[in-house]
Every structure is written in C-alpha cells, then in structure tokens.
Amino acid sequence: MKNDLIESIVDEVVKRVNEEMCVPIEASGKHVHLSRADIDTLFGPGYELSKMKDLSQPGQYACKERVTLIGPKGAMHYVVVLGPERKETQVEVSLTDAVVLGVKGLVKESGQIEGTPGIVIASATNMVQLQRGLIVAKRHIHMTPEDAAKHNVANGETVQVKVFSSRPLIFDDVMIRVSPSYATFMHIDYDEANACGFTKGTMGKILKKST
Ligand SMILES: [Zn+2]
Numbered sequence: 001m002k003n004d005l006i007e008s009i010v011d012e013v014v015k016r017v018n019e020e021m022c023v024p025i026e027a028s029g030k031h032v033h034l035s036r037a038d039i040d041t042l043f044g045p046g047y048e049l050s051k052m053k054d055l056s057q058p059g060q061y062a063c064k065e066r067v068t069l070i071g072p073k074g075a076m077h078y079v080v081v082l083g084p085e086r087k088e089t090q091v092e093v094s095l096t097d098a099v100v101l102g103v104k105g106l107v108k109e110s111g112q113i114e115g116t117p118g119i120v121i122a123s124a125t126n127m128v129q130l131q132r133g134l135i136v137a138k139r140h141i142h143m144t145p146e147d148a149a150k151h152n153v154a155n156g157e158t159v160q161v162k163v164f165s166s167r168p169l170i171f172d173d174v175m176i177r178v179s180p181s182y183a184t185f186m187h188i189d190y191d192e193a194n195a196c197g198f199t200k201g202t203m204g205k206i207l208k209k210s211t
C-alpha cells in the first residue's frame with residue numbers, strides 16, 4: 001500500500017474518532033444581547049435588528065448593528081449585537097475586556113445577571129446606562145439530547161474538557177446545557193481561546209470528573 005493511501009485512511013479514522021468522542025469548540029468574542037427597550041433607545045422606536053450572519057446555535061444570529069461599550073477606564077468600539085432581542089440586555093466580555101473597561105468581570109452563566117456590574121452602551125445616536133448585565137460567560141457546552149446521551153452527561157452537570165490544539169490544556173468546570181433547540185458546540189471566550197491556542201476546527205474531549 002502506498003504511504004499516501006495509508007495516511008488518508010489514518011486521517012479518516014482520526015476524523016471519525018474525533019467526531020464520535022469530541023465536541024467542536026467555538027470562541028465567542030465580546031458581544032451584546034439587547035432588550036426591546038434598549039433597542040428603541042439606541043436605534044429608535046420599533047427599530048428591527050438586521051441579521052448579518054447565522055450562528056451555530058439555531059435561531060441565533062450576528063447583526064449588522066455595532067455598539068460602543070464605555071466603562072470607567074476605557075471604551076470598546078464596534079461590539080457586535082447578537083439577535084434575536086432578549087428579555088433583558090446582557091453584555092458578554094472576557095476578563096481582559098473587563099480590565100480594559102475598568103469593570104469587575106464576574107463569571108456567570110448566561111441570564112444570571114443579578115448583582116453584575118452595569119456599563120454604558122452607545123450607538124451612533126444615543127446611549128443607555130445599564131444598571132446590571134455585564135458578565136464574563138462561564139464556559140459551557142450546548143448539546144442536543146442525543147449527544148448528551150452519547151457522552152453520558154446531563155443538563156446542569158459540569159465536566160472537564162481536554163482541548164487538542166497547539167497549546168493543549170484541560171478546562172475544568174465546564175457547564176453542560178442540553179436542549180433539543182441547541183446544536184452541539186463548546187463555547188469559550190477569547191481569553192480561553194488564546195490560552196489553549198484555539199484555531200478554527202479545534203476539538204475537545206469530555207472527561208468526566210471522578211469526584
Ligand atoms: Zn453558548
């Protein structure tokens with residue numbers, strides 16, 4: 001057998017084992033989810049966000065609209081707005097972003113914004129002062145019920161994930177979130193992505209904790 005044939009077979013086997021045992025990873029940059037009231041303030045009453053690109057999670061999309069985050073120590077421009085609109089505005093940044101802005105970065109699950117810091121969000125024409133809602137998203141894996149069964153994990157469970165990359169590492173305290181409306185992807189922020197040398201296509205393997 002020729003070497004390149006053997007190589008292509010090995011590549012295919014590795015790919016299939018990865019698909020079976022691993023989850024694909026995506027890195028999320030800083031972004032904003034806006035409430036109806038805050039969309040009205042920032043862009044005008046009744047304004048509809050314009051979809052630019054679908055995201056991996058069904059129904060979620062990046063919008064053309066960009067905003068500026070203004071904190072006590074710094075500002076960040078061209079921050080993407082994700083749709084659809086939410087019940088309450090939520091700003092997701094990395095711990096590094098929080099340092100630049102001069103706000104306390106609290107690691108929280110999406111939606112858990114009780115006690116989180118506020119921030120100013122500005123559009124080209126107006127601004128809103130959030131009283132709360134800035135979080136550093138806790139790393140998590142969205143999973144379909146089928147994949148959760150395959151990996152033997154349940155909604156709300158935390159696991160470790162070994163990342164296969166140029167700087168492999170094991171992430172601890174990774175939240176499992178299961179819903180039929182999800183697509184299976186692990187989400188990390190840019191601090192975590194840089195820490196593990198993430199590139200597009202990086203995969204992770206779930207390691208169940210012994211404790
Ligand atoms: Zn996510």
